[in-house]
Amino acid sequence: MRFLIAPTVLMLAVSVGAAGPCAAQDSIALARTGTAAIEDQRFGDALEAFTKAAALKPGDASLCFGAGVAALMLGQNDLAQARFECALARKPNYLPAAEWLGDLHYRAGRLDEAISIYETARQRSPGGRDLQAQLAIWRKERELQRRFQEVRTEHFTALFEVPSDEPLAREVVERLEAAYWRVGNTLGVYPSQPIIVVLYTREQFGDITKLAAWSAAAYDGRIRVPLAGALEQRDELDRVLSHEFVHAVVAMVGGRTVPAWVNEGLATVLEPAGSKDAEATLARTDVRPGLSKLHRSFVGFSRRDAEIAYASAARAVRRLIEHRGATAVVALLEDLARGAPFASAFHQRIAMRYEDFAALVARD
Numbered sequence: 001m002r003f004l005i006a007p008t009v010l011m012l013a014v015s016v017g018a019a020g021p022c023a024a025q026d027s028i029a030l031a032r033t034g035t036a037a038i039e040d041q042r043f044g045d046a047l048e049a050f051t052k053a054a055a056l057k058p059g060d061a062s063l064c065f066g067a068g069v070a071a072l073m074l075g076q077n078d079l080a081q082a083r084f085e086c087a088l089a090r091k092p093n094y095l096p097a098a099e100w101l102g103d104l105h106y107r108a109g110r111l112d113e114a115i116s117i118y119e120t121a122r123q124r125s126p127g128g129r130d131l132q133a134q135l136a137i138w139r140k141e142r143e144l145q146r147r148f149q150e151v152r153t154e155h156f157t158a159l160f161e162v163p164s165d166e167p168l169a170r171e172v173v174e175r176l177e178a179a180y181w182r183v184g185n186t187l188g189v190y191p192s193q194p195i196i197v198v199l200y201t202r203e204q205f206g207d208i209t210k211l212a213a214w215s216a217a218a219y220d221g222r223i224r225v226p227l228a229g230a231l232e233q234r235d236e237l238d239r240v241l242s243h244e245f246v247h248a249v250v251a252m253v254g255g256r257t258v259p260a261w262v263n264e265g266l267a268t269v270l271e272p273a274g275s276k277d278a279e280a281t282l283a284r285t286d287v288r289p290g291l292s293k294l295h296r297s298f299v300g301f302s303r304r305d306a307e308i309a310y311a312s313a314a315r316a317v318r319r320l321i322e323h324r325g326a327t328a329v330v331a332l333l334e335d336l337a338r339g340a341p342f343a344s345a346f347h348q349r350i351a352m353r354y355e356d357f358a359a360l361v362a363r364d
Helices: 002-013 021-039 043-056 061-073 077-090 095-107 111-124 128-145 163-187 202-209 234-254 260-269 276-283 303-324 326-337 342-350 354-363
Strands: 149-152 156-160 195-200 223-226
Touching (some): 021 043, 021 061, 043 061, 061 077, 061 095, 077 095, 095 111, 095 128, 111 128, 128 202, 149 163, 163 326, 195 202, 223 234, 234 326, 276 303, 303 326, 303 342, 303 354, 326 342, 342 354
Parallel strands (some): 156 195, 195 223
């Protein structure tokens, strides 16, 4: 997670500048408060501190950048974009702001804008040449997408490359529409913005996502699905599409600070068949990773470790829903998007201390 390097960048960038001595000292203190909040993943506090600091020193690009990082992690993309653009307006060669802004555009599906930001940064910043590898990947993806066609429904747009895949693309969006209403009925959440799903060959999927071979699909602002064997395994297609749609819902409701076990567990529990496969996985092993080990993405895990992690996450989320209901889980996500620390939001919404719940799940 690249936000881990942000505190160092921010503290190096904060300087007294042209503001009066009192304002400068106040802005530095606020920047340090914001930096500490980012380190602790208290992004609501960080956003407040950097916003106040930027008001005191409006010419300081690093303070705009700090506010942008915090806003992005809270899922406030429009505000994050404005803050990153503010940083670049004040310091055009500010590489971290360009990187984060480019990534924001990419995850929003604005590939041309992402490439343009990176190309400009490569020319303006001494460290910009390090962007070349990512630029090459994005340019390859753009060239591929220029060949894509699309089909639309009310809530989804499917992109596909060859005309013979159109029937599958139509089936994909129809199945996603079914998932939209089924999941919405459970969570009480119905995304209003259209969601893009991109259909790839297995080779294209690997080239674009760089994920482990065991990955069945991905969500990074778009749902990305390899086509191999999709029509022959319709139940598996339903499972994968539903799982990735729930990730889209979690991102929209909870921002980017939701622990992986909550995100993956909810996506697994809300698959059409529920968590039966997860329970079968746990029945075959005595391994029980603690929830504290499942806060970050599972993408670097081996296939076996990933299966256990997904199953453990699903059991934990099922316990949450049994204890407090799906609406409490949604309320927890909403609290995280407002910047609440996870442990305190968990305690308030689940009516149990997080460490007690983790210990309970460990004994299952």
